[in-house]
Amino acid sequence: MDYPKSVPNIGLVDGKFVDENPTTGQIGSLITSAWSVAITDEVLGVIRDAGLVPEESDNGQLKAAIRAISEQATYTREQIETMIASASSDIQKLKTMAVVGGYRRLSIVTTGLDGNISVTAEQVTVGGAEYVKTLNNIGFTINSLSVGANGLDSGAMAASTWYGVWVIWNSATAAIAGLLSLSGAAPLLPAGFTHKALVGWVFTDATANKFPLSQIKKDKRVVWKTAPGSNVATPRRMANGAAGNPSAGTWVPVSTTAYVSPTAISIKVELVNYTASAAGVAPNAGYGPVQEYLNPPPICSFFVGGSGGAPGKTTGDLLLESANIYWASVNENLFCLGYEDSV
Structure with missing residues (x-):
């Protein structure tokens, strides 16, 4: 054998x-x-x-x-x-x-009002140097303003930055904790902790608070949670105004790096059209005009009615092909509602 x-x-x-x-x-x-x-x-x-x-x-x-x-x-x-x-x-x-990082009924929630990150799961598999360990019915809160177990692995939080959310385990004491790290591969484990698994990410706001943005992660699906008074008080706008030419199929790149995690595989966007025209969004610049019927962009939005009419709203998912998506607009809004992760 x-x-x-x-x-x-x-x-x-x-x-x-x-x-x-x-x-x-x-x-x-x-x-x-x-x-x-x-x-x-x-x-x-x-x-x-x-x-x-x-x-x-x-x-x-x-x-x-x-x-x-x-x-x-x-x-x-x-x-x-x-x-x-x-x-x-x-x-x-x-x-x-067993797959390290595999989980069942995972939830990662932040409020956008403080530095806390609530993590629960029915099951998570963590890996060490020699073997893996499946943890059952876990639950803890990570304080991003502290350092060590249930905190940041080292240093201090930075603004507008992605941090990996890790589940860690101490094989000697069987203690379970959480950890934030800039690394998505090799966090600095606290003393005694031998096993780890990356289960998600959080993104900090641009204020002096550097709190994680308000979000809900259920298994692999992440939603930016809008809540009054939080750091996501309105949907996260990626772009607005004039860009390219939707009627000619002229596309402009929009970076996704601040809106989806480093391990994301798709993005959920919303187009809001509030003028008498059209807008479109696509995963690459190889699509035709919004009125094209042979090669149209996968997501389009058209204004409904004349002056005072209802804005056109279209929501959809795009598989990420690069660090950009592409859009064309006369004077519209492009929002990111969330994303699907691979971890």
Whole structure:
């Protein structure tokens, strides 16, 4: 039994599995069904040889099987130690198949009124140097104005900056905490904490407070939450006024870097058209005019009625192809309502 080195494009690094890392572009290793079945069959073979009936919910059968076999036959101490080491290695390989950063029913909420970040989840898988750990029913509040566990990993908060939200775990004390970091790959862990998982991001406002902007993250979906008195009192406007030419298909880039996280995969925008004309938005500049029927932009907005008429509003999602989206407008507004993340 060994790592599946003979499988083409398996994606091993230094002969071992690695996790996917969207920030660095590292592609995760391929876990083939044949290799997974081979490991499972090898463990089941030991259990059956001991005369036991495999039970999916019983995680102590392998240990019991080895003890039973050792009592039925005569083995040297070295042979028994080798058997236990081999079985432990196989079990560890199965454990590491869990995706670090995987979660269930994750929620990250900020109010935009202070430096607090509320994090809850039914389940989160964190990773360390040698193994992964699945944490259940977690809940904590990160104070972005403090440093250490449930705070910032080092330094002080900066304005208009993205910070990764991490779940961290202390393997010695089983303590669970949160951590903010400028890094999306290698935060500075507080003493004693050995495992971590990136589960989201927050973006700070431009004021001297440097509070995280008001947001709600449910699993991978993030919404900028408008609330009176908060730092998102109105929808976040990306651009307004004249830009390019919607009738000619002349597109102008709009940066998304302050509106979606570094690991975002799509953006939710809204066009509000309040003049007697049209506007459009697209993921790239390769689209035609808004009136085009063969190559129109995916999101368009048209003014309804004459003077005093209702503004035209259109909402949609764009898959991010670069750090920009593109729009054309006579005198309209382009808002970012939120985004979908890959973490």
